[in-house]
Amino acid sequence: MRRNGARHLLSMADLDRDDIEQILNLTGSFAEVGERSIPKVPALRGKTIAWLFYEDSTRTRLSFETAARRLSADTMNFSVSSSSVNKGESLRDTIETIAAMGIDGVVVRHRAAGAPQQVADWTDAAVINAGDGWHQHPTQGLLDLYTATSHLGDLDGKHIAIVGDIKHSRVARSNAIGFATMGARVTLVCPPTLLPPSLDGWPVEVTHDLDAVIDELDICYLLRMQLERQKQAVVPTLREYHHEYGLTSARADHLGAEALIMHPGPMNRGVEIAGEVADRPNAVIAEQVANGVSVRMAVLFLLLGAGLEPVDESAVGGGLAVA
Numbered sequence: 001m002r003r004n005g006a007r008h009l010l011s012m013a014d015l016d017r018d019d020i021e022q023i024l025n026l027t028g029s030f031a032e033v034g035e036r037s038i039p040k041v042p043a044l045r046g047k048t049i050a051w052l053f054y055e056d057s058t059r060t061r062l063s064f065e066t067a068a069r070r071l072s073a074d075t076m077n078f079s080v081s082s083s084s085v086n087k088g089e090s091l092r093d094t095i096e097t098i099a100a101m102g103i104d105g106v107v108v109r110h111r112a113a114g115a116p117q118q119v120a121d122w123t124d125a126a127v128i129n130a131g132d133g134w135h136q137h138p139t140q141g142l143l144d145l146y147t148a149t150s151h152l153g154d155l156d157g158k159h160i161a162i163v164g165d166i167k168h169s170r171v172a173r174s175n176a177i178g179f180a181t182m183g184a185r186v187t188l189v190c191p192p193t194l195l196p197p198s199l200d201g202w203p204v205e206v207t208h209d210l211d212a213v214i215d216e217l218d219i220c221y222l223l224r225m226q227l228e229r230q231k232q233a234v235v236p237t238l239r240e241y242h243h244e245y246g247l248t249s250a251r252a253d254h255l256g257a258e259a260l261i262m263h264p265g266p267m268n269r270g271v272e273i274a275g276e277v278a279d280r281p282n283a284v285i286a287e288q289v290a291n292g293v294s295v296r297m298a299v300l301f302l303l304l305g306a307g308l309e310p311v312d313e314s315a316v317g318g319g320l321a322v323a
């Protein structure tokens with residue numbers, strides 16, 4: 001978590017079970033802040049956070065921005081499409097330019113795996129990985145853990161299937177680690193062409209048959225088919241993929257009454273999930289988005305405010321006072 005003396009969140013692999021439990025507990029407190037008539041606290045007053053999004057985003061960017069506003073942080077908005085990146089400015093020069101204006105934190109999304117780690121070497125600010133290529137998306141993993149545990153409680157021994165385009169998915173990498181760290185049994189479900197070249201170090205089982213596991217799942221976690229990252233056809237047709245690996249209405253009927261349907265978004269309705277299934281009561285996809293704000297408040301507070309050491313309750317109490 002530490003580099004250049006600053007604290008960062010670069011990968012779910014940086015977090016042990018105690019770290020995750022601390023973040024999830026704090027998320028619960030910030031979720032309560034979100035329910036107030038004025039959902040704003042002074043916890044990060046005087047801190048400045050920059051957004052460095054080199055890839056498109058709806059959920060992650062908006063929820064980080066909302067989280068920062070609710071914590072009373074100042075923000076520095078940076079849009080790649082209207083910046084000097086278009087004149088050829090490098091990532092290093094860009095971060096050094098932004099840092100020269102004075103930032104305490106930077107949230108980075110980049111198409112290249114490892115870009116946030118590099119940024120952490122070039123700045124004293126806290127760096128948060130908001131998604132790097134196929135590699136990691138740790139705040140997605142945390143918000144999914146918060147959503148899962150708020151419904152199911154302890155994940156020890158729970159069976160979670162991550163279904164779909166595992167190969168190109170940073171969410172699969174973060175969530176496999178996160179769910180396993182919290183004691184769940186994780187099964188990857190996909191055609192052989194959508195598995196990564198190596199699963200060394202992945203704490204998972206693998207099957208190519210969703211119907212073989214669907215009845216016993218506590219969570220069916222679906223992934224988007226990432227067509228923009230695929231250089232060649234990896235399934236014969238999307239229709240065939242839906243038939244073999246999609247959560248169709250018939251398959252969803254096999255899930256237990258308490259089982260959750262999750263998806264990080266954006267969804268391709270009719271490909272990895274039937275449109276009707278995404279709207280069922282046990283599909284918690286909108287809840288995942290809502291929890292993203294509270295989890296990102298907790299992460300920003302811990303990295304820019306309190307630190308990932310055991311949180312001093314009085315400091316948190318002060319941080320959660322009405323702004």
Ligand code: CP
Pocket residue numbers: 056057058059060061131140264265266
């Ligand atoms: N889940 C997720 O990362 O969504 P966005 O790409 O919209 O941020």
